[in-house]
Amino acid sequence: MFFRRKKIPVILQSEISECGLACLVMLAGYFGKRIDLAAARSIHEVTMDGMTLRNLVNAFEQVGMTSRASRVEIEDLHTITRPVILHWSFNHYVVLIKVNRKGAVIHDPAIGQRFISLRELSDKFTGVILEAWPIETFNKEPLEINVNVKDLFKGISGLGKILSGVLAISIVIELLSISVPAATQFTIDTLIRSNDIQGIYSLSIVVISALLAKSFFSVIRAITLMNLRYSLGVKWAEMFFNRVVSLKLPFFIKRHIGDISSRFQALCAIQESFDSNMISSALDAIVVFISIVVIINYSPILAIPPVFFSLFYAAIRIGLFNKFKTLKNETIIHESIQQSHFIESIRAITAIKMLNLDVLRRREWVNYVVNSTRSANRTFKMDLFTNTLGILLQGLSGVFILTTGAIYFDSGLSTGALFGVMLYGDMIVSRVIKLSDALSEFFLISMHCHRLTDVAVSPAESEGGEKFGSNISGSIIIKNLAYRYSQNQPYIFDGINLEILPGESVAIVGASGCGKSTLLNVLAGLYEPTNGEILINGKNISSMDKKSLRQKISFVMQDDKLLSGTIEKNITSFSEAPNHERMEECAYYAAIDDEIMKLPLGYETKIGDIGSTLSGGQRQRVAIARALYRRPSILLLDEATSNLDINNEKKITKAINALSITRVFIAHRPEMIKSADRIYNLDLKSWVNKNSYSELK
Numbered sequence: 001m002f003f004r005r006k007k008i009p010v011i012l013q014s015e016i017s018e019c020g021l022a023c024l025v026m027l028a029g030y031f032g033k034r035i036d037l038a039a040a041r042s043i044h045e046v047t048m049d050g051m052t053l054r055n056l057v058n059a060f061e062q063v064g065m066t067s068r069a070s071r072v073e074i075e076d077l078h079t080i081t082r083p084v085i086l087h088w089s090f091n092h093y094v095v096l097i098k099v100n101r102k103g104a105v106i107h108d109p110a111i112g113q114r115f116i117s118l119r120e121l122s123d124k125f126t127g128v129i130l131e132a133w134p135i136e137t138f139n140k141e142p143l144e145i146n147v148n149v150k151d152l153f154k155g156i157s158g159l160g161k162i163l164s165g166v167l168a169i170s171i172v173i174e175l176l177s178i179s180v181p182a183a184t185q186f187t188i189d190t191l192i193r194s195n196d197i198q199g200i201y202s203l204s205i206v207v208i209s210a211l212l213a214k215s216f217f218s219v220i221r222a223i224t225l226m227n228l229r230y231s232l233g234v235k236w237a238e239m240f241f242n243r244v245v246s247l248k249l250p251f252f253i254k255r256h257i258g259d260i261s262s263r264f265q266a267l268c269a270i271q272e273s274f275d276s277n278m279i280s281s282a283l284d285a286i287v288v289f290i291s292i293v294v295i296i297n298y299s300p301i302l303a304i305p306p307v308f309f310s311l312f313y314a315a316i317r318i319g320l321f322n323k324f325k326t327l328k329n330e331t332i333i334h335e336s337i338q339q340s341h342f343i344e345s346i347r348a349i350t351a352i353k354m355l356n357l358d359v360l361r362r363r364e365w366v367n368y369v370v371n372s373t374r375s376a377n378r379t380f381k382m383d384l385f386t387n388t389l390g391i392l393l394q395g396l397s398g399v400f401i402l403t404t405g406a407i408y409f410d411s412g413l414s415t416g417a418l419f420g421v422m423l424y425g426d427m428i429v430s431r432v433i434k435l436s437d438a439l440s441e442f443f444l445i446s447m448h449c450h451r452l453t454d455v456a457v458s459p460a461e462s463e464g465g466e467k468f469g470s471n472i473s474g475s476i477i478i479k480n481l482a483y484r485y486s487q488n489q490p491y492i493f494d495g496i497n498l499e500i501l502p503g504e505s506v507a508i509v510g511a512s513g514c515g516k517s518t519l520l521n522v523l524a525g526l527y528e529p530t531n532g533e534i535l536i537n538g539k540n541i542s543s544m545d546k547k548s549l550r551q552k553i554s555f556v557m558q559d560d561k562l563l564s565g566t567i568e569k570n571i572t573s574f575s576e577a578p579n580h581e582r583m584e585e586c587a588y589y590a591a592i593d594d595e596i597m598k599l600p601l602g603y604e605t606k607i608g609d610i611g612s613t614l615s616g617g618q619r620q621r622v623a624i625a626r627a628l629y630r631r632p633s634i635l636l637l638d639e640a641t642s643n644l645d646i647n648n649e650k651k652i653t654k655a656i657n658a659l660s661i662t663r664v665f666i667a668h669r670p671e672m673i674k675s676a677d678r679i680y681n682l683d684l685k686s687w688v689n690k691n692s693y694s695e696l697k
Contacts, residue, residue, distance in 0.1 A: 008083050008097055010326050011037065012333045013109040014454050015254040020051035021059070022109035023085045023093045027132050028063055030083055034142040035063065038453045042145075045486040046254075051093075055488060056085070056130055064138030069130050074122050077104075080129070087128040096129075110337075111371060112330035147449045147456045152270065156235060162228050167283075169221045174283050176214040178290065181423035183207050233271050240267055240452075246460040249526045250485070258340030262332055263455050266448040273441050281438040284431040291424040291431075298421050305400035306425035309393040310432035317386060317436040324440070325447055327379045332451070334372035341368050390433040394426060401425045461525075467548035472537040473502035474552075474633040474662035476523070481532035483515070483522055492518050494531065498680055498687075505663040507676035507690075510683040516666045517558070519682065520636045523664065524555045536634070554627035558639035562619055564608035567596055571603075571625045586628040589655040591648045592621035616643040624652060628659075637665035646671065 009029040011022045014037055021044060025035045035043075044051065044059040051059070053069045060067040072080075077099045086106070088094045098105040103117045153159060183203060244260070252260070288310070295303040345352060345361050352361055405418040482494030492515035500506050508516050521527045523534060525546050534541050541549055562570050571586060572578035583603070587593035595618060599605045607614055607622070614622065620643050627635060635656065641649045646669075653675045656663060667673055679690045 008095065008107065010107050010113050010330070011109060012112060012329060013037070014259060015046060016256060017050040017254070018046045019093045019109040020056050020085075021046055023095050023107075024056060024059055024063070024132075026095050026107055026109075027060075027083060027085065028065065031065070031134050031138070032140040033063065033138070034144060036144045036146065036450065036453070038145040038457050039143045045488065047485045047489055049489070050091070053087070053128070053130060056093075060132050063143070064135060065132045066135050067130055067132035069128060071127050072129050073127070074118075074125060077121075077129075080131075082131070082133070085130040085132070087126040087130075089124045090126055093130075112326070112333070112375065145453060145457050146446075147453045148446075151456070152236065152449075156232070159228075162224065166221055166224055166228075169217050169224070170283050173214055173217050173221070174287050176210045176217075177427070178287065179210060180207065181294075181420040181427070183210075229271050233268070236267050236271060237264070240264055240455070243455055243460070246463075247455070247458050248461055248528070249521070251458045256336060256340035257343055258336035258338065259333075261339065262336035263451055265332070266451040269448045270445055273445055281435050281442070284435040284438070288428050288431045288435070291428045295421050295424050295428075298417055299405075302401055302404055302421050302425070305404065306397045306428040309397045309400075310429050313386075313390055313393050313429070313433055314436045316389060317440055320382060320386070321440055321443065324379070324382050325444060327375060327382065328444060329447055331372065331375040331379055334368065334375050338365075338368040338372050341365055386437075390429075394429045394433070397425050397429045398422055461546045463545070465543050465545040465548075466539060467545045468537065468539070468552050472552055472633045475502045475535075475537055476500040476634065476662065476664070477535040477538075479533050479535070481519075481522070481534065482530050483518055483527060484530050491530070493682060495685060496532070496682070497685075500662060500664065503660045503662055505657060505665075505675070505677045507673045507679045508664065508666050509673060509679055509681050509688070514682050516682055517638050520555065520638050520664065520666065523634075524553055524636055525549050526555075551630070552633045553636060554630050554632035554634075555636040556620075556623050556627045556638065556640035558642060560620070560623040560640075562607050562614075562622060565606070566601075566604050567599075567607055567622060568603040570607060570622055571629050573626060573630065582631075583625075583629060586625040587622075589628055589652065589659075590621040590625035591651040591655075592618060592625060617645070617648070620644060621648070621652070628656070632661060634662045634664070637663065637667075639666055639668070641667065641672065 007030075009026055011025045011029070013019050013022045018037065018041075021037060021040050025037060025040050028035050040059075043062045044055060057067050057069070077096065080096070084096050086094050086096050088108075092108075092110070094109070095107040096104060097107060097113075099121070101118075103115055104121050105113065105115050108114050183206070240263070244263075292303055292307065295306070341361075341364060345365070352358055401422050402418070405421060477499050478496055481496040482491050484491045484494075496519070508519060510516055518527065522529050525541055525544075528542070536544075536549070536552070563574070565574065568578060568580075568583060571583050584593060587596060596603055596605070605613070607619075620640060624637075624640060641652060644652070649669070649672060653672065657675070663676075665672075665676070673679060674690050676690065679688050680686070681688045
């Protein structure tokens, strides 16, 4: 089986569980319909659970294709006449491209194109395939959502003036470059023949002056472009960070940390593309045209070698571009996976040591490094090939011009003219090479822009909306609330109706996995409810300004993180004008003040997410103090005292109860649950008697 008629694109997944969606995009591309992953997500919303075969069948129908799942023995795969999706290792999908006696070629959304042995195919192929083909409703109209280069320059003032200045400087540099071959011919044919020593000195001074001027203007252009890249870098970095932190929480849950950081690297790659070669590429085309005209004016036949070798190089560069682009993209994906694995290993180093997983993690790490290095090496080899080819063709062009010129020397072509033609020919080939490389880099920008599309089009938290006043009572009314991660999944909870009075303390109980933490995330505005509404102080939080909402709500999560800085900075949320009296008061409420003061540096002790000297319980209490420092009207606690001993838990509970703020918390200890004014069982969707211990289980 080998599909020669049509190309099958390599699509790499961005989210952890969207391998099925990537395979759908590849098969649609095989039949001529371009779809990108950003657009494909609008067809089917993928959750952390991935896609079932039924989900894939439904998704194919939405793009005008029908599909069929069937069982196939491995020895029968060679009879299939078109690419198919293979169910892989019971938790993944890949596209089968080619299979023969030596092995198989697959497009793996997690890695890229791979050649695998028949043994690996037998080990990982589950025996289930999904075939897909177009039906009457299928059309080849592209379905793409892309960020283009113009979008990146919106709001950047003065760019036109800078680029115009760079272009003007480039024109001067090119004029000085073009004058050198003419000066060479004049020196050889006129000054040397006439033995005009004074003229040679004078022309040498002129040429040296021109070279100095060219060097001067080149430095000016380089400095200007450096300043431009610096300005763009700062502006784009700010825009990117603002956009990322404004995205909704599910965006981060579905992606590796390395993949998210690689989006910023894509922005850096676009920034680095703005060099002198990119800016002067249009002038290169003009210089090539002028040089060809000049050579034709000497002898049309002498124009053939540089034009032929230039076109040959350009054709090779164009032919290899898609392959080069795919390799670049694969390298970026592999590096992001490698980075995610490294960060995960550092974060989980204690568990890795205790479970003796260091050998396993090292083996996985080496595999990721090998994949990344292999892709980088393949990219390097392609770069090496094109660079070597360019040098070779440039040399061959000079040899052919010299040989042809020598043959036609008797036809009136002077020695100076021959040298001039050689210089112009070299200029043609070198400029076409530079132009081809610059255009290749320019079109690679589209790949980097495509990686930014994920950040640009993902839904962000709504800005604006109604704001709360300075004081609110903290009442909460929940009406027919329901939540699920996607339309294709069952509800985590639904039909929730409850009212929490101002200053009341409510415990949320229920079996593990019933959605208690999810409910608090919805209350905090981190998740959007699927149905129903939440009223705080009588106002629907869906229409409220999220920043205003979070000024009134503090949320302490079970796995809450502290940021790198001092204890003071963390408790005061890095306030520029911290209230030390309030900080110490909140530390007292969180039963952590005495322990902080026993530290050598007290509140100036450095802490952070990793490398902190604080215990798990101490970190939880600092997080509680941080939440209280903000003086919220509503306090949400998700297992916020799970790492504390009973005495400290009682102290904190008593202190918080005295504050008369609305508290909604999740806990498992009966003592903590019974401290609430009322208890709501999420499984039963009803209030329960807090004096009945059996109902709390």
